[in-house]
Amino acid sequence: MRDRLILGSQLLFTSLVAAFLIVPAILSMLAGITVNYFRGIGSGLTFQWVVAVWDLYAETIARSFLIAVATLVVTLLIGVPAAYAFNVRGGRLARTMEEVITLPLAIPGLAIALALLLTYNGFGDFRRSWLFILTGHVVFTLPFMVRAVMAVLSGIDVKTLDESAASLGAGPWRRFRDVIVPNARPGILAGALAVVTLSLGEFNLTWMLHTPLTKTLPVGLADSYASMRLEIASAYTLVFFLMIIPLLVAMQLLADRSGTRS
Amino acid sequence: MSDSHGVSLRLEACAKTFPGGSRALEPVTLEVARGETVVILGPSGCGKTTLLRIIAGLEAPDAGGAVFFNAVDVTKVPIEQRKVGMVFQSYALFPNMSVAENIGYGLKIRGVARAERTARVEELAKLTGIEGFERRRITQLSGGQRQRVALARAVAVQPSVLLLDEPLTALDAALRERLRGELDRLLRTLEITTIYVTHDQAEAMALGDRIVVMRNGAIAQIGPPREIYFSPQSRFVAEFVGAATILEATIENGTLRLPGGRIKIANGALAGPVTAMVRPEAIGIVPPEHAALCGRVESVSFVGDRQRLVVTGAADRPLVVSVANSIDVKMGERVGLAIEPDAVRLLPGDGR
Numbered sequence: 001m002r003d004r005l006i007l008g009s010q011l012l013f014t015s016l017v018a019a020f021l022i023v024p025a026i027l028s029m030l031a032g033i034t035v036n037y038f039r040g041i042g043s044g045l046t047f048q049w050v051v052a053v054w055d056l057y058a059e060t061i062a063r064s065f066l067i068a069v070a071t072l073v074v075t076l077l078i079g080v081p082a083a084y085a086f087n088v089r090g091g092r093l094a095r096t097m098e099e100v101i102t103l104p105l106a107i108p109g110l111a112i113a114l115a116l117l118l119t120y121n122g123f124g125d126f127r128r129s130w131l132f133i134l135t136g137h138v139v140f141t142l143p144f145m146v147r148a149v150m151a152v153l154s155g156i157d158v159k160t161l162d163e164s165a166a167s168l169g170a171g172p173w174r175r176f177r178d179v180i181v182p183n184a185r186p187g188i189l190a191g192a193l194a195v196v197t198l199s200l201g202e203f204n205l206t207w208m209l210h211t212p213l214t215k216t217l218p219v220g221l222a223d224s225y226a227s228m229r230l231e232i233a234s235a236y237t238l239v240f241f242l243m244i245i246p247l248l249v250a251m252q253l254l255a256d257r258s259g260t261r262s
Numbered sequence: 263m264s265d266s267h268g269v270s271l272r273l274e275a276c277a278k279t280f281p282g283g284s285r286a287l288e289p290v291t292l293e294v295a296r297g298e299t300v301v302i303l304g305p306s307g308c309g310k311t312t313l314l315r316i317i318a319g320l321e322a323p324d325a326g327g328a329v330f331f332n333a334v335d336v337t338k339v340p341i342e343q344r345k346v347g348m349v350f351q352s353y354a355l356f357p358n359m360s361v362a363e364n365i366g367y368g369l370k371i372r373g374v375a376r377a378e379r380t381a382r383v384e385e386l387a388k389l390t391g392i393e394g395f396e397r398r399r400i401t402q403l404s405g406g407q408r409q410r411v412a413l414a415r416a417v418a419v420q421p422s423v424l425l426l427d428e429p430l431t432a433l434d435a436a437l438r439e440r441l442r443g444e445l446d447r448l449l450r451t452l453e454i455t456t457i458y459v460t461h462d463q464a465e466a467m468a469l470g471d472r473i474v475v476m477r478n479g480a481i482a483q484i485g486p487p488r489e490i491y492f493s494p495q496s497r498f499v500a501e502f503v504g505a506a507t508i509l510e511a512t513i514e515n516g517t518l519r520l521p522g523g524r525i526k527i528a529n530g531a532l533a534g535p536v537t538a539m540v541r542p543e544a545i546g547i548v549p550p551e552h553a554a555l556c557g558r559v560e561s562v563s564f565v566g567d568r569q570r571l572v573v574t575g576a577a578d579r580p581l582v583v584s585v586a587n588s589i590d591v592k593m594g595e596r597v598g599l600a601i602e603p604d605a606v607r608l609l610p611g612d613g614r
Binding site (some may be wrong): 091156157160161163164165166167168169170171174178179182183 | 281318320340341342343345346347348350352354355356357358367368371372415416419425
């Protein structure tokens, strides 16, 4: 009896916390398909705001995905070999480099953005293109990739695996491809998941770096809240959710599958 | 097998100082003949693994040191071009590959065609006793099976030298003994130049054509197992290789004077204070009445095939005696000790 009471109260508490977090999201999404939010749901449901958002922001959404994918590619190309090198080389230099790469985690996004602006303001074309935002995102997300891959590598004695592949005649590139990457897969997938989500949701840095022609999803959201009807902003949130959640679920499934396989 | 199998090996003044300034290896010079099995034996931290890694090409010796394979200087050649076969203590099998893929990896790197590779993997699986496991993943293997896969993978490429770093240490005692026998048979079959690193003196005795005993980064003694065991040149080697009692005594008239009597020694011309070594199994138990050396049994421990006695009063320190399990001795009993003159090995002065 007492156990059931405890279980019941725990369930109630958890449900309340969950509701506290979820209800605003649901309300916001509902607002996005309501004809007139101030008159309430009674005014009827419509997809006109979603269509309006698509018309207004399709390009922003596409750009956001482009930047997320590009960020992923760059962090993979830099982060995985870097993690491998740090792990195999060890020593003070590797540790220092690792700290330097991790530094952006501790520095506010605004400060990083300011530094990038101060440095590259003179390079007009670069400053105005989406590549400028990509740079910011790479700086911000790289530590997540490096850390995730290093965590997995440190658990499998990668140095000895590397040495044994070398003893069998494999050069550095062959060893990286045949032994390091396949065994670092869970870390690479976890890192990729983090990088894509962070890039898609990044606001602080991007808001500082963007131009009217290089907006991303979150910046567009802020823009719509500031300058459009509430219903459009809410419909934007809905679109945001619809785009991101299937992506996250898919990546999570992929990571789980590779985790159980090895 | 083919005569490309195995090289002669020469190390010249190979020392190793690590970046922190610690000296892992004093300058070591060593020659290994083609097809020979040399065991590097020593306690942990004696530099034996560093020496192996220098031969492999995983560490570079300090300036002035050189490594030769068949009289060709390979000091600057990276490990992937040295054509060595290596078995690591942790085996370092690739978890992302099956057993067959692990064994065939070196052949794949060398561009051996698939059909030939499959045939060779099959042959090696048979040789090392893991046939039927080729499709398994590494995580599905026991420790002993992993050890065999690691060995098969290392010899698959017909290496010029086979390097084994404590390959049996991770296994339990019974399995270790069995695999030691198999390993010995395999090394004899392949006739490959082998360097085997271990801290286990029984392994060293059983496998080595010669043993290199190391201590504090330097070679303490090199020689065939019997020579190392029966004629150690220092107190360290005597005590590290097998059990030994070290006696500090004085020679008078061709006998070693001890508190409990005398022992005849082989070299009658010597005189004065010496350090001598006696192996436990070289001491016999005799009736005390006419014995030249007597003592009192302090403890008897029966270990099955032998019994170990500790005898006090005979020498300046307790004497360990290993005798047949059929002899009836009791604690506190007074016994006579018989030691053949040949069994007393005199060690150089300080010896340490």
